Amino acid sequence: MARKPLIAGNWKMNNTVSEAVVLAQEISNGFERDWLDHVDVAVCPPYVDLKPVRTVFEFDKLRIAVGAQNVFWEPSGAYTGEISIPMLREIGCGYCIVGHSERRELFGETNEDINRKVRALVAEQLNPVRPIVCVGESLAVRDEGSYLAYVDAQVRAAFAGVDVSEVAEAVIAYEPIWAIGTGRTATPEQAQEVCAAIRATVTELFGAERAVSMRVLYGGSMNEGNASLLLAQPDIDGGLIGGASLQAKSFLSIVREAL
DSSP: OOOOOEEEEEOOSOOOHHHHHHHHHHHHHTOOGGGGGTOEEEEEOOGGGHHHHHHHHHHTTOOOEEEESOOOSSSSSSOTTOOOHHHHHHHTOOEEEESOHHHHHHHOOOHHHHHHHHHHHHHOOSSOOEEEEEEOOOHHHHHHTOHHHHHHHHHHHHTTTOOGGGOTTOEEEEOOGGGSSSSOOOOHHHHHHHHHHHHHHHHHHHOHHHHHHSEEEEESSOOTTTHHHHHTSTTOOEEEESGGGGSHHHHHHHHHHTO
8 A cells, every 4th residue: 555655844943933934935935736646744833833834825725734743632721831632623733743752851751641642632533633653762772772672662652542443644753862853864774674663563553454554754864865765665654854844945855755
């Protein structure tokens, strides 16, 4: 089964509203509409930029999705500073990044927190906000050789208690922590090994049919120079792009490589 690639840009904590609008317009101006017949594209700006960026794409009648970088699992309540799934849905978010390593490391998010977010996201089948579930190992785990078991455990923890009927739209992103923002990238072979192992775990959890259809992305310093080799791997179905998504030229170049 041919999986349609997904290229998603994670803007992290970058771009004020005015800067985000300029970047979104630059992406729109350089985008060929027929690309979307062959690749899905999303950008994940900070919360305050979500609506303005979506407005740019809507005005230009361009089906680039917007996604959030995080979410809370409760629909409402006394959770100062948090954002709910209904809020994201009303803005028009198509995706939400869950469990990014920076959230895990800097903000203490646990596997249990990530599981609560995944379960909340996949529970809504109508007009879903699709989770992009991030997994990946540190350099210490990589060097000791236990990285496949480590990533396997992260996938199992993230999807604990989730039914096979709920994961049709879910995405997994393999982001080796040692390659995020460091300029050091996993080789195509290293990335393929782990992405294939992730698909094997999904097969055990949800069956072969779901594993074949689920998209597995690679993140971790994917850029114009290495995207073609990474995207050529059989179990890599796109990229979660960090720094290279902050410039329209480089982001569009990666999208073209996924066609």
